[in-house]
Amino acid sequence: MPWSGAARGSRAIANPQPAIDAARIAAETDAELVVRAQAGDRTAFGVLVDRYAAVVRRVARAVLADPDDADDAAQDAFLSALVKLRQYDPGRPFGPWLTRIAVNAATDRRRRRTVRRAEPLESYLPAGGTSPDAETDRRALGLRLRQALAELPERRRMAVVLFDVEGFTHAEVGRILGIPEGTARSEVFHARRALRVLLSDFKEREKE
Amino acid sequence: MKETSLAFDHRPDPVLGAALREALAGANHSSFVARVTAALAVPPRELHWDVLASWARRGIAAACVAAVGIGLLMAAVPLSAPMDLIASVSGPTAGEIVATVGPPEPGVALAPVGER
Numbered sequence: 001m002p003w004s005g006a007a008r009g010s011r012a013i014a015n016p017q018p019a020i021d022a023a024r025i026a027a028e029t030d031a032e033l034v035v036r037a038q039a040g041d042r043t044a045f046g047v048l049v050d051r052y053a054a055v056v057r058r059v060a061r062a063v064l065a066d067p068d069d070a071d072d073a074a075q076d077a078f079l080s081a082l083v084k085l086r087q088y089d090p091g092r093p094f095g096p097w098l099t100r101i102a103v104n105a106a107t108d109r110r111r112r113r114t115v116r117r118a119e120p121l122e123s124y125l126p127a128g129g130t131s132p133d134a135e136t137d138r139r140a141l142g143l144r145l146r147q148a149l150a151e152l153p154e155r156r157r158m159a160v161v162l163f164d165v166e167g168f169t170h171a172e173v174g175r176i177l178g179i180p181e182g183t184a185r186s187e188v189f190h191a192r193r194a195l196r197v198l199l200s201d202f203k204e205r206e207k208e
Numbered sequence: 209m210k211e212t213s214l215a216f217d218h219r220p221d222p223v224l225g226a227a228l229r230e231a232l233a234g235a236n237h238s239s240f241v242a243r244v245t246a247a248l249a250v251p252p253r254e255l256h257w258d259v260l261a262s263w264a265r266r267g268i269a270a271a272c273v274a275a276v277g278i279g280l281l282m283a284a285v286p287l288s289a290p291m292d293l294i295a296s297v298s299g300p301t302a303g304e305i306v307a308t309v310g311p312p313e314p315g316v317a318l319a320p321v322g323e324r
Contacts, residue, residue: 042248042249045248046241046245046248049241049244049245049248050241053234053237053240053241053244054233054234054237057232057233057234057240058229058232058233058234061232061233061234062232067234067235070234071234071240071243074234074240074244075240075243075244075247078244078247078248079244079247079248082248138230141227141231142227142230142231143231145227145228145231146231146232149228149231160224160228161228161232163220164220164221164224164225164228165220165225165228165229165232167220167225170218192221192224195224195228196221196224199223199224199227
């Protein structure tokens, strides 16, 4: 039982300075943390959660329109990663492995959801389109980008997020999505073309 | 044209990436991490979907076995049923008609099946 309370208890007694220990663990590499997590160190896995929460949430949000659904899927992904941690090869990078789990968790949740809540567009748009409020514009752009993403085929959407937002290579995007590298490259190209039109229109309007 | 060449760029687009990053960012990072960490405190067990998936695998296996069994039954039954039907309709009368040396009586050969 790698995650047993007994194991945690003995570690807590053996270590009188948990804050220093946590700081030391937080400085470790992914590979070191994964090895510790595989040995039953829940603190190490917690550090990985903290380190990758933003990535996993963004990936889930790219699939699921509703932010609560996306967070549920992100949590599912971490729990699934914990269950599957013994299958993970520490010799390979942790990020793509976890991201693939996140993509699957989000896709599974999206399939189970028949009705998704829609965000009200009007509440984010500047009144009359002339408001100089930067925060409102920023939120409006975010909403429009999410809507534009939602109109893309799911694989295309995921490809551009993984490449341009998360910084994975085309080969890694292909492995995460289970498609050839050339297909990943093509999906990124088509998604960029669609999103850049939206982005340039928005920036031009901002200048006016 | 410029846009097309940029779209084929092998490097991540920092402008598009930053805009998407902000659009997809989740709020309250620390509360989310705390929520996941709390969920991790529960002893790990198979997720309910994993459990359902394992049931589904068994269900599919059972359905395959049942389908094969039904298929074998169906394959065996149609061979005997038409022969029985033919025998009940034509019966010895047809054999007798064929076996006779002379031509059959028109009244016998053209008689409706139900009258035989």
